[in-house]
Amino acid sequence: MKFNTQAIHAGYTIEPTTKSVAVPIYQTTSYAFDNTQHGADLFNLTVPGNIYTRIMNPTTDVLEQRVAALEGGVAALAVASGMAAITYAVQTLVQAGDNIIAASALYGGTYNLFAHTLPRQGIEVRFFDVKHPEQIAQLADEKTKLVFCESISNPAIKVADIPQIAQLAHQVGVPLIVDNTVPSPVLCRPLELGADIVIQSLTKYLGGHGNSLGGAIIDGGKFDWKAHSDRFPMLTTPDASYHGVNYSEHFGAAAFIARARVVPLRNTGAAISPMNVFLILQGIETVALRMQRHCENALAVAEFLQNHPQVAWVNYPGLANSPDKALIDRDFNGKASGLLSFGIKGGREAGAKFIDALKVFVRLVNIGDTRSLACHSATTTHRQLSSEELKTAGVSEDMVRLSVGIEDIDDLIADLAQALEAAK
Numbered sequence: 001m002k003f004n005t006q007a008i009h010a011g012y013t014i015e016p017t018t019k020s021v022a023v024p025i026y027q028t029t030s031y032a033f034d035n036t037q038h039g040a041d042l043f044n045l046t047v048p049g050n051i052y053t054r055i056m057n058p059t060t061d062v063l064e065q066r067v068a069a070l071e072g073g074v075a076a077l078a079v080a081s082g083m084a085a086i087t088y089a090v091q092t093l094v095q096a097g098d099n100i101i102a103a104s105a106l107y108g109g110t111y112n113l114f115a116h117t118l119p120r121q122g123i124e125v126r127f128f129d130v131k132h133p134e135q136i137a138q139l140a141d142e143k144t145k146l147v148f149c150e151s152i153s154n155p156a157i158k159v160a161d162i163p164q165i166a167q168l169a170h171q172v173g174v175p176l177i178v179d180n181t182v183p184s185p186v187l188c189r190p191l192e193l194g195a196d197i198v199i200q201s202l203t204k205y206l207g208g209h210g211n212s213l214g215g216a217i218i219d220g221g222k223f224d225w226k227a228h229s230d231r232f233p234m235l236t237t238p239d240a241s242y243h244g245v246n247y248s249e250h251f252g253a254a255a256f257i258a259r260a261r262v263v264p265l266r267n268t269g270a271a272i273s274p275m276n277v278f279l280i281l282q283g284i285e286t287v288a289l290r291m292q293r294h295c296e297n298a299l300a301v302a303e304f305l306q307n308h309p310q311v312a313w314v315n316y317p318g319l320a321n322s323p324d325k326a327l328i329d330r331d332f333n334g335k336a337s338g339l340l341s342f343g344i345k346g347g348r349e350a351g352a353k354f355i356d357a358l359k360v361f362v363r364l365v366n367i368g369d370t371r372s373l374a375c376h377s378a379t380t381t382h383r384q385l386s387s388e389e390l391k392t393a394g395v396s397e398d399m400v401r402l403s404v405g406i407e408d409i410d411d412l413i414a415d416l417a418q419a420l421e422a423a424k
């Protein structure tokens with residue numbers, strides 16, 4: 001099946017009891033065992049089946065199969081948010097004393113997790129410049145467990161050269177994890193470009209309507225854990241915390257997702273609610289159609305801003321004169337998603353006036369909604385960061401970030417024009 005067919009059908013065959021066409025919402029915490037032996041077999045992972053909604057649910061299972069299909073992976077795990085997905089992906093491979101290598105241009109929440117929370121738990125995070133991935137070789141040592149980057153970073157909008165970064169990660173013997181939230185699998189499929197594991201914040205384009213949080217980890221199933229068993233004993237030796245299971249032996253290509261489910265998710269519990277899963281599944285059915293409009297509208301907005309006298313700079317990798325346009329053409333189907341940023345002349349003060357004058361663009365800190373959204377990162381998402389950290393994260397004080405929605409483009413341009421006038 002091709003992408004749009006998968007977006008509507010993957011993971012669900014009409015449920016035989018009720019013949020429900022829409023994916024049913026299994027709003028249940030637990031599932032009855034046929035008898036003691038059945039319960040024991042389920043816990044031993046010797047028969048497939050449901051136990052408890054913290055670790056699996058039939059509605060969630062459809063979502064997991066669907067996002068795995070859309071990203072071209074072998075298995076997926078859905079959790080309560082994008083941040084939970086990132087945390088669990090790291091915790092599946094890493095423990096105190098280890099280190100990871102991450103691009104410094106990151107989503108604000110991820111940056112805080114990596115720069116502040118993980119180090120307090122004994123995990124060192126070594127940052128590299130996503131535009132200089134050759135730094136990975138110098139940063140890596142025998143305690144390095146993974147390389148992490150965003151395909152298109154939010155909010156700095158830097159485009160990663162995924163094939164090159166994947167090759168450098170593999171040279172040091174570790175998998176590449178790519179947060180593919182901004183382009184969504186409609187524009188970019190990192191697993192086909194050499195990445196090993198993909199993260200999606202389902203909250204953004206896949207859900208797409210600004211109504212539910214969710215996150216997913218998708219495994220391409222290609223990284224050979226056994227060939228690197230000294231580095232990844234968690235996946236290649238018996239796990240005492242789970243009946244001595246050896247994940248690579250037992251689950252083969254799906255070992256990573258299996259451990260993510262039965263260790264971090266089971267033991268720390270950021271489970272997604274079946275209702276959110278249902279809403280996200282509704283969003284996924286139309287994601288390719290919406291993405292097309294997001295991209296068209298964002299390009300039109302970028303071109304308008306680029307020619308506006310009050311605008312100092314525009315960062316939209318879909319612009320013909322963007323230094324990232326070649327990467328966008330090669331790896332992103334020529335389209336650059338709905339996220340763009342620009343510098344308003346007059347800095348912080350003009351930025352605040354501009355934001356306050358907007359009438360159609362909504363002032364908030366989200367992306368990937370049908371609605372157009374605007375935010376001033378330095379005073380909101382990134383306000384905990386020092387000026388030095390802002391610089392590393394690629395966030396300047398005059399930067400306004402737009403997530404361009406799917407409204408009529410004339411209304412969006414008119415709104416930006418009047419707000420720029422008000423900011424004079």
Ligand SMILES: *Cc1c(COP(=O)(O)O)cnc(C)c1O
Nearest residue numbers: 081082083107154181201203214
């Ligand atoms: C929003 C976002 C996240 C976090 O997702 P939540 O669902 O809000 O937890 C992670 N990465 C990127 C690129 C994001 O835009």
